Amino acid sequence: MATTSDIRNGLCIRYNNDIYKVIEFLHVKPGKGPAFVRTKMKSVTSGKVLDNTFSAGHKLEDVRVETHKFQYLYNDGEFYHFMNEADYTQIRLLEAALDNPALMKEGEVVTVLINTEDNMPLSVDLPASVVLEVTHTEPGVKGNTATNATKPATMETGAEVNVPLFINEGDKIKIETAKGTYKERVKE
Numbered sequence: 001m002a003t004t005s006d007i008r009n010g011l012c013i014r015y016n017n018d019i020y021k022v023i024e025f026l027h028v029k030p031g032k033g034p035a036f037v038r039t040k041m042k043s044v045t046s047g048k049v050l051d052n053t054f055s056a057g058h059k060l061e062d063v064r065v066e067t068h069k070f071q072y073l074y075n076d077g078e079f080y081h082f083m084n085e086a087d088y089t090q091i092r093l094l095e096a097a098l099d100n101p102a103l104m105k106e107g108e109v110v111t112v113l114i115n116t117e118d119n120m121p122l123s124v125d126l127p128a129s130v131v132l133e134v135t136h137t138e139p140g141v142k143g144n145t146a147t148n149a150t151k152p153a154t155m156e157t158g159a160e161v162n163v164p165l166f167i168n169e170g171d172k173i174k175i176e177t178a179k180g181t182y183k184e185r186v187k188e
Contacts, residue, residue, distance in 0.1 A: 001059050001060065001061060001062070002059070002060045002061075002062040003057055003060065004027075004036075004054045005056075005057075006062070007022055007037055007060070008022065010113075012115075012122060013041075013061060013063060014061040014062075014063055015041070015060070018043050018045055019043070019044050019045065019115070019122060020043055020050065021044055022041050023041060023049070024039065024040040025038065034055060034056055035056035036053050036055050036056055037056070038051075039051070039052050039054065042099075043096075044113075044122040044123050045097075047095075047096030064115070065114060065115060065122060066114050067111050067113055068084060068085075068086065068111070068114060069084075069085045070084055070085065071083045071085055071110075072104050072105070072106060072109075075101070078094070079093065080093050080094075080095065080098060082112065091112070093121055097121065098123075098124050099123070099178075100177050100180055102159035102180075103126060103155075103159050103177050104126065104157065105130065105156065108127075108130065110125060110126055111125040112124050112125075127177065128176070128177060129183055130177055131186050132155040132156050132159070132172065132173065133156045133170065134155060134156075134163070134167060134168070134169055134170065134173060135154050135169065136153065136154040137151060137152070137153035137163065137169055140166055140167070150162040150163060151164075151165055153167060153173075155175070159180070161181070161182055162182060164182065166185075167185065171185055172185070173186060174186050
């Protein structure tokens with residue numbers, strides 16, 4: 001059993017007959033009244049995000065998980081297929097288990113959380129940032145850079161990301177996977 005002091009990003013807990021992964025949390029100690037922890041949790045089975053508040057000292061049933069490195073192979077429309085880098089076994093996951101599947105490139109190495117009780121994969125964690133090539137974007141207008149203006153760009157994986165006006169087709173850019181936002185242009 002865990003308590004509210006053990007809550008951190010990535011913690012998996014059993015709540016309302018489902019397994020949830022903590023995405024965000026905030027310990028709050030108001031001037032009057034008891035402390036509490038405000039959390040945002042994502043269901044690993046349905047992908048539903050839930051906001052919840054736990055009072056300080058509340059007991060939580062944590063789920064023991066292991067992390068394994070998997071290589072993303074392909075998407076067949078319904079399932080995303082991964083291969084374990086250690087023993088070459090393959091698993092497939094629904095899109096709901098993935099946080100930002102549009103940013104995954106074939107061959108990308110990701111971290112998969114696996115429940116130790118039944119060896120079922122719970123969720124997939126992408127690296128902090130990925131480098132993707134811009135396949136389509138409108139040309140930037142010269143002189144229109146006085147403000148932080150952005151334009152939509154389509155990446156090689158099909159993801160849509162807002163980028164600055166100076167980004168052109170064929171450029172490689174670094175994208176922050178947690179928010180799905182442009183970080184910087186990558187020179188090679």
